[in-house]
Amino acid sequence: MTDIIVYTQNECPPCQIVKMFLKEYKFSFTEKNIHNDNQSRLQLTDLYGSYSTPTIVVGNEVIIGFDLEKLKKVLNIEQ
Helix, strand or coil: CCCEEEEEEECCHHHHHHHHHHCCCCCCEEEECCCCCCHHHHHHHHHHHCCCCEHHHHHHEECCCCCCCHHHHCCCCCC
């Protein structure tokens, strides 16, 4: 399976929902909290051009913002 990275920050309800969703479907992922980790914040902006959370990286796919339908499509989860 492709690595999944979830960029999050504190007090972000959509971030919590994305993490619960991935856990429910038994996907392992790496969480990078941009509030607690300056390097992760720089990666988010410099590598992915994103300034919002959640931002989910699945292989070469980058999903900026809360979009469960796109996440399901990228992860091949049946609708």
